[in-house]
Amino acid sequence: MRITVKQQVLLAPATVLTLLVMLLIFMQYTYWNLAQKRHEAKVIGTTFIALAEADMAARRLHLLLRSMQHTGMAAPEDMALVADLYERLLTAIDRLEPFGPLKDSGQISQLMTLAEHLNPANSPEPGKTAELFARLRAELSTLSNITQIHRNKLRLVHEQDINQLVERTAAVSMIVLILAILLGLFISIYVSRRILGRIQGLSNNAARIADGKLDLPDAPERIRDELDTLALSINRMTKRLIQVIGTEKLLEGAEEERRRIAMDLHDQSLADLSALLRGLQNLKTTAPDEVATQLETLAQDLERALANLRDIMNNLHPQTLDILGLGAAIEAHLEQHCANHELPEYHFYLDPRISAINLDRIKQLTLYRIAIEAIQNVLKHASASRYEVSLELRAENLVMAVEDNGKGISRNQNHEGRGLNNIRERARAIGADVSWKPSRFSSGTRLELTLKLTE
Ligand SMILES: Nc1ncnc2c1ncn2[C@@H]1O[C@H](COP(=O)(O)OP(=O)(O)OP(=O)(O)O)[C@@H](O)[C@H]1O
Ligand SMILES: [Mg+2]
The missing domain is CATH 3.90.20 (Hemagglutinin Ectodomain; Chain B)
Structure with missing residues (x-):
């Protein structure tokens, strides 16, 4: 399958772009992984602080309750402090976020149950309270240890990850960029050589035609x-x-x-x-x-x-053509065959510069025959009272015109003899343009033939 020029031109930038997009996706994925770990570290940090706060609240609550039980007195500000400390304990436990091993272990919900049992509003027994506090604090300590271990481990991994990430990203980016440049260059060179090869082939063909090798x-x-x-x-x-x-x-x-x-x-x-x-x-x-x-x-x-x-x-x-040239030959024809009172009056104009032109014999003959047929058509069909035959030089062109003031070529006439067709064929054979237009008289036809003199 051959790809088109447009596709070939787009191939190199498309390849480079694809490689760069792949690099971007790779970086995005790597950073996403890192962001996940960062989030986990944040969760552990929050849990660690919440555990410390819970432990502190539990310890102070325990001490306060113990002193209150010991003295047997409960001042209203002590009661308020107890309520506040209990509230803090619950809030701290509530802030614990399960991570890694704590996710499905149920330790956090166990902690909450223990804390609920310690609700001072339920005035638990002093002996049971001491035991519950001991269990709660032991639990908090275990969790704190686990969190600490995890936190340390994660910090280490995180640092390693960042180092690896920087190294890997730098290496991959370097490789992808070099690859993109080399591949882009290679494809561009390959594609342009192919396109240039085809253009060269076409240009050789055109040059051969110009040299006449057909x-x-x-x-x-x-x-x-x-x-x-x-x-x-x-x-x-x-x-x-x-x-x-x-x-x-x-x-x-x-x-x-x-x-x-x-x-x-x-x-x-x-x-x-x-x-x-x-x-x-x-x-x-x-x-x-x-x-x-x-x-x-x-x-x-x-x-x-x-x-x-x-x-x-x-x-x-026409011998006059060989001897006198085109203008004189046409004029001679007009004088011999058209200077008759019964025929329409003619006017012949010959640009004096025409005689200096070196037209080859076949072109002269062709123009002569076209002029004769056009004059013949005026006499046969136009019903004109006058007509003009002219040979002029305009810019680099020789312009021959036969123009009458007759009825004009009817658009819907369906008869076409050999005359008009021969005129077209002859004109084409010498590379001239021929056209029939309305004449510059009030009516009639103007046949105009234009022959380029410079090749
Ligand atoms: N100068 C003109 N004015 C009016 N009608 C014209 C003129 N020249 C040609 N025609 C019309 O175009 C038709 C075709 O012309 P064409 O020269 O092809 O055929 P023809 O003159 O009838 O026959 P032939 O040239 O083969 O002897 C003519 O029949 C005529 O109707
Ligand atoms: Mg004719």
């Missing part, structure tokens, strides 16, 4: 990321280029063939027919009048046939 680069089977999209676009671009170049070659071949036919017609048929015409004219001078008139008619027919043949030849390959 071997079709591989297209990805599935689009997973932006680079796959780019690879597919390069592949499609190459296919299209191969097609365009194919069309261009085909066009070039066809033009060459037309030129050859035009030359053959000129050198062979035209020469033969011209010889025939000369023969007829010679014959006419010596022939009797009757025959001479017929010969004259024949000679006129032959001249018309010759003019038609010249037209066909010119259509096949």
Whole structure:
């Protein structure tokens, strides 16, 4: 499975982040453990103090009760003190918090029962009171010992724990940070090398295409990321280029063939027919009048046939284009075929800078044929009273326009002959843009072709 560019870019930071989060969790866990122990130490401390207070209250209560029993007198302030001491004893026992071994031993509740038996309000017997105090204090002492032992043990463990914790945390943090940096670096280098490798491949393909080597680069089977999209676009671009170049070659071949036919017609048929015409004219001078008139008619027919043949030849390959260039060839066509009172009036504009441009023959021919078809369409379909044909230089572009004031191309006309299609195909073959817009006259169509002159 291949991961996408976006995922690859995110891989390194995600790994580093995951490691840092794991480090944080580890530290949190360690401190939580420590906090537990701290809480236990606090509980033991409270219990220890409560035990000492209980013992002190019990001792003073015992002494006071004993002296009261001895004298047989109970002053009201003594009674108040007894009640206060008993209250303190109970409060202290109440504050005891069971920990570790004391949790389920029941010693604390036993202590409370003993204390309740000692309630001075119940005026217990002196002998029993002494015994109860002895048991209570013995119990308190045992608990105090247990608490003390536990307290010491815990203090020791706590100190060790803190030392260990500091060492462990420092070591683990160090290891995790180094690991995160190394892993981040490694992944970044690995990922960027992979991405750069793919970009390099694409750039090589693009460079090969730019150099004219049109071997079709591989297209990805599935689009997973932006680079796959780019690879597919390069592949499609190459296919299209191969097609365009194919069309261009085909066009070039066809033009060459037309030129050859035009030359053959000129050198062979035209020469033969011209010889025939000369023969007829010679014959006419010596022939009797009757025959001479017929010969004259024949000679006129032959001249018309010759003019038609010249037209066909010119259509096949406009010689003016080779001799005078694009502008002059279009102008010659207009003068020969469109300067007629029955046809709409035309205006031809040729930018003088055009003659300085060195357009290759195939481009000139293509532009010429497009202009002829556009003019033909104006005459056939536009019902215009005038039209303009122009060749201009605009910035780095050659702009050729045929603009009429006719009825305009109807949007919902469903007939499309070969003319418009040929114009599009021809324009595409030489890399020009062609469009049909509303004309700048009040109505009509403007065909505009733009050819970039800088490659
Ligand atoms: N300048 C124009 N003004 C008005 N309509 C036009 C103009 N140019 C083309 N059209 C319309 O577009 C249609 C298609 O033109 P296209 O050149 O493709 O075919 P065509 O001229 O009818 O036939 P072909 O060019 O194959 O001899 C025409 O039939 C016409 O309706
Ligand atoms: Mg047409």
